[in-house]
Amino acid sequence: MVEHKNNVCTVFICYSYVYAGKVRTRRKTGSYEVGRAKRAEILDAATRLFAASGYHKVPLSQVAADAGLSESGLMHHFRSKKHLLLGVAEQRLERTATWWGSRQEGNAKEPVALFHNMVDSTRELVGEPGLIELFVLISAEAADTTTPAHQLYASWYERAVRETAGRLAEGVERGYLRADTNPAACAREIIAVSDGLQLQYVLSGGTLDLVEGVRDYARRLARSLLAPEHLDAAEAI
Structure with missing residues (x-):
């Protein structure tokens, strides 16, 4: 018992x-x-x-x-305003990635889909000019390898280059882009131009026409990358 x-x-x-x-x-x-x-x-x-x-x-x-x-x-959730800024940036980057993913799935069969998306994403961004300023602010801080911003942006850029290069490589495989296209190099150029124009937009006090700047670049890039039989599509960007 x-x-x-x-x-x-x-x-x-x-x-x-x-x-x-x-x-x-x-x-x-x-x-x-x-x-x-x-x-x-x-x-x-x-x-x-x-x-x-x-x-x-x-x-x-x-x-x-x-x-x-x-x-x-x-401050129980964010220790300082700078930590809050990083949180906003991280959330924004994830939403941007989601937006690009959904757009690419919807129009992947169009020869100039990537170039149209470059312009459309910029148009959305200009609708919230304060967020462009945030991006530039955090980019400057990310240059310091000891800050949390560095890790966040390093990971983001690696992902952005990889995914953009993947879309360009898919364009080559589908025959939309020239066979001698270098996807990785073009991806880095696209991101560099976009970021540079955003910095100039902030420095101009918002007077720079960011959408037209990206559109002009996207059109010129498309003309240089599209296969001969798809060149006419560049004019529609």
Whole structure:
């Protein structure tokens, strides 16, 4: 009987630990999801405000109020305004990647799809000029290899070059682009021109016509890369 009681106790104790562990896990998971949701809400608020007024003109207290938090509550999720800036940048880069992915899937069979997407993505970006300023600000900080921005941007550029080169290589395989196209080199050039024009846009105080600048470049690039039988498509960019 004693042995039976001990076995029962052992089973009960084991069950209690497992059950308690599940309860704690659920609570932790629930708390984690709530934290993620609030973090996303803060980032959305910061993105709206930074895009409308610029990073330097928006205090943390305004972002906190827009997200329904006190400033100390916001800093529970982001230790400083610079950390919030990095969070906004990371979220924006992911959304940009998602946008490009969806567009490429939808018009991959068009000879000049990539070039049209370059112009369309720029048009969307100009709709939120404050985010262009953010991009330039973080790019400058990313040059310092000791900052979190460096790792974020290094990973992003590696991914952007790889995926853009992949789209160009697909164009070569489909016969849309010339066989002697160098996808990796062209991908780096496309990204460099886009980033350079964004910097000039900020320096001009927003007076530079960024969309037309990218369109002109995309059209010239298409003329140099398209296979002879598809050259006429460049004029539609």
